[in-house]
Amino acid sequence: MGKVLMKGNEAIGEAAIRAGCLNYFAYPITPQSEVAEYLSRRLPEVGGVFLQGESEVAVSYMIFGAAACGERVFTTSSSPGISLMSEGISYIAAAQCPAVFVNIMRGGPGLGGILPSQADYFQATKGGGHGDYRLLVMAPAGVQEAVEMVMRAFPLAEEYRNPVIILGDGLIGQMMEPVEFPDHLSSKPSNKDEWATNGMATRKSGRPNIVRTLILDPNTLNEHNLHLKEKYERMKRDEVRYEPYNLEADYRGLIVSYGTMSRVCRSAIDALKEQGVEVGMVRPQTLFPFPEKAIEEAASKESCEVVVSIEMSMGQMVEDVERSVRGRRPVEWYGTCGGDVPTPEEIMEAMKSFMSSESPHLVHSSTG
Amino acid sequence: MQTEVMFAGFGGQGILLSAKILAHAALEQGLDVAWVPSYGPEMRGGTAYCMVVMSDLPIGSPVIRNPLHLVAMNLPSLEKFAPTVKPGGVILVNSSLIPHGSGRGDVRELLVPVNEIAIKLGSVKSANIVALSAFVSRSKVVDYDTLIRCIQEEFAQKKDLISLNLKAAEEGRKLTYLCSL
Secondary structure, eight states: OOOEEEEHHHHHHHHHHHTTOOEEEEOOOTTSHHHHHHHHHHHHHTTOEEEEOSSHHHHHHHHHHHHHTTOOOEEEEOHHHHHHHHHHHHHHHHTTOOOEEEEEEEEOSTTOEEEEOOTTHHHHHHOSSSSSOOOEEEOOSSHHHHHHHHHHHHHHHHHHTSOEEEEEEHHHHHOEEEEOOOSOOOOOOOOGGGTOOOOSTTOSSOOOOOOOOOOOSHHHHHHHHHHHHHHHHHHHHHOOOEEEESTTSOOSEEEEOOHHHHHHHHHHHHHHHHTTOOEEEEEESEEESOOHHHHHHHHTSTTOOEEEEEESSSSSHHHHHHHHHTTSSOEEEEEOOSSOOOOHHHHHHHHHHHHHOOSOOOSOOOOO | OEEEEEEEEETTSOHHHHHHHHHHHHHHTTOEEEEEEOOSOOOTTSEEEEEEEEESSOOOOOOOSSOSEEEEOSHHHHHHHGGGSOTTOEEEEETTTOSSOOOOSSSEEEEEOHHHHHHHHTOGGGHHHHHHHHHHHHHOSSOHHHHHHHHHHHTTTOHHHHHHHHHHHHHHHHHHHHHTO
C-alpha cells in the first residue's frame, strides 16, 4: 500500500484497527470527533465494537472493563474529556491493565478553546488522576508519526501492563498529510493469561485472576506501589525516544520542543541557519519517560549559551527541561497558550533575543 | 522549494474539497504535502479557509501566515488574505462575487467569474473546480494532467458528477489561457 492523504484523526482510528484493536468506546468532543466518526463506520466492517458512552467518565470504566478482560481497547478525547477520564485512568494504572488513550489537546483551562494547544503536559506526565502512577506519554509531530505511535502504543501498554497516552494537538488531528500504514503489527505473544479475567476455560495456571485496586493493608499497598515504581523506572531506562535536530552544529541556543510546535521550531532553525545563526533542538517523542540525558548532554555543549523550552502552554515542559539541564545552562520558556501557533519568524526573534542577552536568564520570559 | 496556497470563501463553496484535490495532486507528484483546514467555531455561511503546503523537502511548520498564492472565492476572503500573499504569487479573484481586484501591484492577478461559468455548465457547485483549474493552469503548482486525474478520482464514487467537473476544469483552463494571451 502506497501513501494516502489522510486526516490525523482518521489515520489514528485506522492505525488502531491495524494494531489489532477492535474495541473503541468514546464520547465526541472537538477537535477529535472525526476519530469516532471514522470508527463508527470502520469498526463494524472488521467485526469490532464501536460504542458511544454516555459520558467520558463512563467511557473510562468501559475501557477498564474491556482491558481487564484482556481485550485490546482504546479511546480518544480532548482535554476536558481526559479530565473526566482521569479517575478511570488511575484505576486502570493501579489494576495494571493495558489500554491506549489519545488526547488531541485543546486550549484550557475549563472549556477553553478548540484550537491547537499543549496545555495538558502536566496532566499527561505528572498525573491527572490521583495516586502514584505514571502514563507512558508519546507525542507525535505529524500524521505519519501519530500512526506509528498508535501502533506502538498497544504492545507497549501490554508489555508494561500500564495505560499509554498519545498527546497530540488540534492541528495533528485536523491536518491531512501523506501516510503509509505499516502492514502488520509485530508484537510479542500476549502475557494476558497471567492477569486477564478472561475465563478459566483456556487458563493453563488453573489460578483465578482477580482485578482490583483496593489494597487496605499498608505493607501490601507499599509493595504494590514499589512494583509500579519498578515498571516506571524500566520505562525510563528502555523507552526514551527523541529526535535530535542540528545538534552537530556549534549552536548557541538549544530548543526543546515537541509536537506541532517542534515543526515550527524546525522551520525557524533552518531559516536561522541561512542567516548564519546556529540553533539546535531536542524533540522529545516520549514526554514520559523524558529525554533527560539527551537534553543535559546537548545543553552541556561548549557553544551552547541558553536552553529554551518552546511549547504551546504557559510553561509546563520547561520544568522538566530545567530538571534535565541541572543548572548547567540558563533555561528559558517561550510560547503561546490561546490557540495561535507561533510562526517561525516569532521563534527566530525570540531565540535571537535569548541568545543576545548578556545578563543571566533567571526569570522566565513571556510573550503575548 | 515550498509552495503554499490559501483557499478561502464561505461555507458551502467547496473550499476544503478543492484544497484536498490540489493536495492529492501534489502527493501524486511525489511532494510532501500538508492540508490544514480552519476548524474554528464558524457559523453557517461564515468564512471557510484551507491552506495547502507542498514541498520537495519534508514540511516543517504547517502553519503559514504568508502564503505564496491565494484563491479567493468571496469578498471577505479577498480582503482578509490578499494583503498576506507573498510578492510574485498568484491571486485568483472570483469576479462573480467580488466587484474589484486585490489592489496588489506585485502579484499575478486572475479575475475569473467562476460562478457564472459553473452555472452555464449546469451547476454552481462546480465553481470551485473552475477556480482550481484556472489557478493551477496559471500558477502551474502541479501538472494539469495530474490535477485532472485527481478530479476524476475524487468523484469516482459519484459518476454523474465526473463529466460536470471535467467540463468545469476545461473551462477554467481555457479561460486562463485566454487571460494570459
